[in-house]
Amino acid sequence: MKFGVFYEHQLPKPWDEEAEYRLLQNSLEQIELADRLGYDYAWEVEHHFMEEYSHSSAPEVFLAAASQRTKHIRLGHGIIQLTTNHPARVAERVSTLDLLSSGRVELGIGEGSSVTELHPFDRRFRDKRSIWEDAVRCLIPMFADGGTEYHGEHFDFPLRNVVPKPRQKPHPPLWVACSQLETIRMAGMRGMGALGFQFVSAEAAKAWVHAYYNSFTKRLDKLADYATNPSIAVVSQFMCAPTDEEAEQMAEGSSFFQFALGFYNSHGPVEPGSVDLWSEFLEFRDTPKGQAARKGGLIGSPETIRERLHRFAESHVDQVILLNQAGKNSHEDIVSSLELFAREVMPEFHALESEQQTWKAGVLAGEIELEEVDTDPYKVRTYVDPSKEPATS
Numbered sequence: 001m002k003f004g005v006f007y008e009h010q011l012p013k014p015w016d017e018e019a020e021y022r023l024l025q026n027s028l029e030q031i032e033l034a035d036r037l038g039y040d041y042a043w044e045v046e047h048h049f050m051e052e053y054s055h056s057s058a059p060e061v062f063l064a065a066a067s068q069r070t071k072h073i074r075l076g077h078g079i080i081q082l083t084t085n086h087p088a089r090v091a092e093r094v095s096t097l098d099l100l101s102s103g104r105v106e107l108g109i110g111e112g113s114s115v116t117e118l119h120p121f122d123r124r125f126r127d128k129r130s131i132w133e134d135a136v137r138c139l140i141p142m143f144a145d146g147g148t149e150y151h152g153e154h155f156d157f158p159l160r161n162v163v164p165k166p167r168q169k170p171h172p173p174l175w176v177a178c179s180q181l182e183t184i185r186m187a188g189m190r191g192m193g194a195l196g197f198q199f200v201s202a203e204a205a206k207a208w209v210h211a212y213y214n215s216f217t218k219r220l221d222k223l224a225d226y227a228t229n230p231s232i233a234v235v236s237q238f239m240c241a242p243t244d245e246e247a248e249q250m251a252e253g254s255s256f257f258q259f260a261l262g263f264y265n266s267h268g269p270v271e272p273g274s275v276d277l278w279s280e281f282l283e284f285r286d287t288p289k290g291q292a293a294r295k296g297g298l299i300g301s302p303e304t305i306r307e308r309l310h311r312f313a314e315s316h317v318d319q320v321i322l323l324n325q326a327g328k329n330s331h332e333d334i335v336s337s338l339e340l341f342a343r344e345v346m347p348e349f350h351a352l353e354s355e356q357q358t359w360k361a362g363v364l365a366g367e368i369e370l371e372e373v374d375t376d377p378y379k380v381r382t383y384v385d386p387s388k389e390p391a392t393s
Contacts, residue, residue: 001313001349001356004041004076004321005034005338006235009056012256012278012328020055026331028065030324033335035070037342038350041106041233042066043078043195043321048117051270052277053260060093067101075101078195078321079110079177082135083128084121087155088162090135091142095166103167108195109136110177114264130154133223140224143171173229181379184208184232188215191228195321198236198297204378205234205315210370213363230364231318237297238322239333240341244300250337253327255293256281278328298322302344309345313352316359 007027011019031042044063047054056062063075075097080090090109098105111128112118118125134154141148142162149159166172175193178184185208187194194212199205209232216230239251259281264270284290298305298320312320322341324334362368 001309001317001352002040002319003346003349004043004074004233004319005031005039005325006078006321006323007031007042007044007056007062007325008047008054008257008323009045009062010053010257010260010326011055012052012253012281013276022331023055024062026334027062027325028069030331030334030338031066031073032069034338035073037338038346039073039338039342041074041076041319041321042070043076043106043108045078046081047113048081048084049120049270049272050114050116050260050264051272051275053257053264060097063105064097064100067097067104070101072104074104074106076106076175077108078106079108079175081112081117082109082139083112083118083123083131087135087139087150088142088157088160090139091162092164094172095143095162095164098166098168098172099164105166105168105172106175107172108175108177108193109139110179113179113261115268116264116270119269127154136223140171140226170227173231174226175229175231175233181208181375185211185215185375188212188230189219189221191216191220191222191226191230193229193231193233193318196232196234198234199315200378202311202315205312205317207373207375207378209315209317210373211375213370214372217364217366230360232316233319233321234312234317235321235323237299237326238324238337238341239299239329240302240305240337240345241333242301242340244304247300247304247337248294250333251299251326251329252285252294253281254297254299254323254329255285255290256327257323258293259284259290281327302340305341306345306348309349313349313356316356318356318360 011023044059045056046059048057111132115125131154134152138150138155143166147159147161150157175195176187178194178196184194184196212232237254239247241247241250260277
C-alpha cells in the first residue's frame, strides 16, 4: 500500500493579512518533510471562489514550488478542472511541471463541484460531464510529438504543436475525481485511476473495488488513445498521536472538510463574505450529526490506525491519501503526526505493496475473477450536506 498527503488549502475564518502566506509556506514545509519521510504522493486540488473551504486556485504554481523542494515524492493534481481550463493550457502546464519535477507528475482530471465555481467560467453544472469528456479527447493528443487539431462539441482547436512535451511518455498517469461513488465504476470503464473518498464500511470498499476492476477488465471504453492507469486511491481524515484522545483533540476540526464541501455543493452561487462557515461548523460540530461526522477515518494512535488500515489493505485499495491539512489543524500537529505515522505505521504497509501488485496483476490478466457485487446497498453519497442528512463514518 502507498500513502499520499492531501492539500485543499482550507483557511477557516477569521483571516489576517498573513494567513494565506503562512498556509502556503507551511504546506510546502510539510510536503518537503513528507518527501524525506518516504511518503509516496502529494496531492493538490483546484477550486475557485470557495472561501474557507479551498484557497487552492493555482495548483500548478504550488506544485512547481514543491517540485524544487523535493526529490522523490510524486506530485499529484487532484484534480485539474477540465471544465474551467482550456485543454491546451492544461497540456502546457502539466508538461512543464513534469519537466521541472523530473517526471513525477500524476494527472488527476475532473469536472468541478459547484455552481459557485463553474458559473463564472460560463459553464453550466448540468453540462460538466459532457465538457469533461470532450476536453479529455482534445487534451490527450497534445502530449504526443508533433501537431494536433480537434473539433468537438465544446472545444474547437486548430492544428498546432502544443509545447513543451512531458518527460513521462506517453503522458503522466491519469486519474479521475470520484466525489460520488458511482463515478468509481465510470473511472474503471474509462481506464483511469479512481481518486475517491473513504468508504463507509469494509463491505462497501469490497463492493466498489470489485465494481471498479470489473468495469476496467470487462467494459473498458476509453475516451481517447491514452495509457490506462488501473488504481484506486481513497482520501481519509487523518491525525496520528500517541493516544486516541490526543489525536482526536488535535483533529477536532477535521470534519470541517466534509461540512464545507457539503455547504458549497448544496447551495446556489455563494456571494463573497455572506457566510462564516467556521462559525456555522462550530455550532454543527456539537450536534449528534456533528459528533458522528468526527468518527471514523484514520484519527488515533498508531495502534488504532494500524487496525483500520488493515481493512483498507484487505479491500485491495492501492493508495490511502491522508487528509492532514483540514479545518484548523495546526502546522505543528500535522508535522508531528506525519513523523509518528512514518515511524510507527507506514513501513508495515509499504511492505505489503508487492502482494498488492501480485493481486492486481492476477486480476488484470484474468487469472483472478472478481464477483459482481451488488453496489446498490452501498450507494451512499461520499459527501452530503451534514446539516441535512445523517453523517456516515
